[in-house]
Amino acid sequence: MRPPNGRSRPTILELLYRQDWYEPLLTIAEVIASSVDAVVRHWSEGYRTFFGEDAFFTPEVFDVWHRNEVLGLSKAILRGDPESLWSWMRDWARQLFDAGVPYDEIIFSIHLFEEACCAACNGRELAPTVKADALRHLDRLSHVRIMLLTQAYHSEAYGEGPTALVGTLAKLQQHAMGRDRFCGIIGKSMVMQTIFEQLSMVARSRTTVLLQGESGTGKELAARAIHRLSGDVEDRFVPINCAALPPELMESELFGHVRGAFSGANSDRMGLFEAADNGTLYLDEITELSSAAQAKLLRVLQEQAVRPVGALKERPISVRVIASSNESPARLRSGAGLRRDLYYRLQGFVVTLPPLRERSGDLPLLLDHFLVQANKEGLGTVKQGWTPAALDRLEAHDWPGNIxxxxxxxxxxxxxxxxxxxxxxxxxxxxxxxxxxxxxxxRGANTPLDLKDLERLAIVRALGAARGNKSQASKLLGISRRQLYVKLERYEIQL
Structure with a gap:
């Protein structure tokens, strides 16, 4: 049999319906069909726990939407026809795509669904061998669903000209897990993998951290990631933009004051350091602090105690300080807006966040992430992606404002x-x-080759040799005609 779209159905789907595989599959479908409420409830709890505030579905919408999915999947399996299962998965992928559900949520939700089904099977009185077979085939079913949903969703998203929404399944799962652990920081490039390792490493200690990077590179997100990874209380992350502090109130804001310390100080007031006790204080643009405030900050870091303005005694605190600056390390070392002794004190651990132009391969991932966000917020009509030519223009831009x-x-x-x-x-x-x-x-001997230029030149020459015949040109290039059409659009080659 062939699916209605004419493509050959993956042979793995036919394997699911072999007699020795189908019996355990039937057991799974029967358990799911008779435990819909329990499966959806367990699935919803796992979904909310994992995705939190970033979740696409509200709890109410999730229950309605995924109850239909549970019923549809069990019915498709019980029909005993591979074609029915493939048809249902393709239609379900179309609904997910039309709704704008992020692809990483779709894939990881399948694993959460598997956990919910395992819980339902474990709650049933089944023979040990039957239960073991059912759970083993539930895992196989999850892998098949991922394969087919990937194929169907990819087809919906890009039709005949796919440009790979988010890469391979492994990278998708890594992205989904990384987004949660690192407070929304997204990246698959080697330089970002190094950043993730550094953030995880420094989170295990209470040392001071200096984040350096151009404006817009995500320094506050990195600070939040360190705080989250450290296991500190979530609400004890206190960020402050030092450039926004009025000079005359800077010390009072940071260290607090006692009643009568100055005109208008009618009561004791806790400073930001005490507010962040047992947590993290993030000092953004630390070079904007006055010299006097920097000197007092240095003492706080050394003594782990603060003295509010007008107070006679210091108060002990336990605060991790993370500071950030747009200045380069070389300028900071030379004393550009920062006391040298404070700079060396902040050098407990330095993380330099790369500008977007140096994050090779991350741009398409970030573009799709922000596109999904915009769709969720209802900004304009639902967008499905980017044309290849638009992606080329965006990748050629140097992004001075970064993320x-x-x-x-x-x-x-x-x-x-x-x-x-x-x-x-x-x-x-x-x-x-x-x-x-x-x-x-x-090109000179020292000019690096641009593979895009060479590929465009090869296509133009092949078309010339084939006198504009695309079928002949694709044969000369060793690619399919469909691939040739994609490249013609990408390089804007007019015939």
């Missing part, structure tokens, strides 16, 4: 564009012009 600039641009495009896929015409004017490629004959 913040990217996020704001995506939100703006979602509100302005009326088409499902954001194209070059939707981009800001400065991004619409293609970068000027260095022609092959202009």
């Amino acid at each position: 913040r600039e990217l996020q704001m641009m995506v939100r703006r495009l979602c509100m302005q564009s009326s088409t499902p896929h954001i194209s070059v015409a939707d981009l800001p004017e400065e991004l619409q012009q293609p970068p000027s490629p260095v022609q092959p004959q202009e």
Whole structure:
């Protein structure tokens, strides 16, 4: 049999319906069908625990939506027809895609569903061998569902011209887990994997941390990730933008004051250090602190005690201090806005967050993440993705504002564009012009090769040799005709 779309059904689906596999599958379907409430409740609890505030579904919508999924899956299995299961999975993927459900939630939710089904099976009086077979085949069913939903969702998202929404399944699961552990920081590049390792490492101690990086690189998210990974109380993360502190109130805000310390001090007031006791104080743009405040901060770090303005005695505290600056380490060492003794004290652990232009491979992931966010917030019409040519323009941009600039641009495009896929015409004017490629004959011995330029040149030459015949050109290039059409659009090659 072949699915209605004409594609060959994966052979793994047929394996599920072999007699020795189908019997345990029937047991699973019967347990699910008779325990819908328990399965959905257990599934919902796991979903809320894992995704928290980032979850796509509210509890009420989750229960309604996934009750239909549980019933639909069990019915499809009980029909005993591989075609029915494939058809149901394809239709379900279309509904998920149309609703804008993030792909990482879809994949990880399948594993949460498997846990809920395991709990239901364990609560039933089944023979040990029957239960063992059922649980083993439940795991196989999950893998098949992931494979088929991936294929169906990918087809819905990109039709005949896929550009890979978020990469492989392993990377998707890593992204889903990493997003939660690292407070929304997203990245699969090698440089970001190093950052994740550094954040995890420093979280295991109470040492001071200095975060350095350009504006918009995610320094506060990194500070929050360290706090979360350390296991400290969630509400004891106290962020403060030092540039926003009035000079005359800077010390009072940080260290507190006692009644009568100055005009207007009508009562004792706790400072930010005491508010962050047993937690983390994040000092953003620390170079904006006055010299006097920096000197007092140095003593607090050394003594782990604060003396409110006007007080005679110090008060002991236990606070992890994380500071950040846009300045480079070299400028900080030279005393650019920061006392040298304080700089060396803050050097307990230094994390340098890379600018977006140095995070090779992360841009498509971030674009899709912010696109999903915009869809969830209802910014304009639902967007399905980016055209290949638009992605090329965005990857050529150097993003001086880094992640913040990217996020704001995506939100703006979602509100302005009326088409499902954001194209070059939707981009800001400065991004619409293609970068000027260095022609092959202009390259010197020390000029690095640009593979995109070479591929474009090869396509143009193949089309010329084939006199514009795309079928012949694709054969000369050793690619399919569909792949050729994708590349023609990506490189905007006009015939």
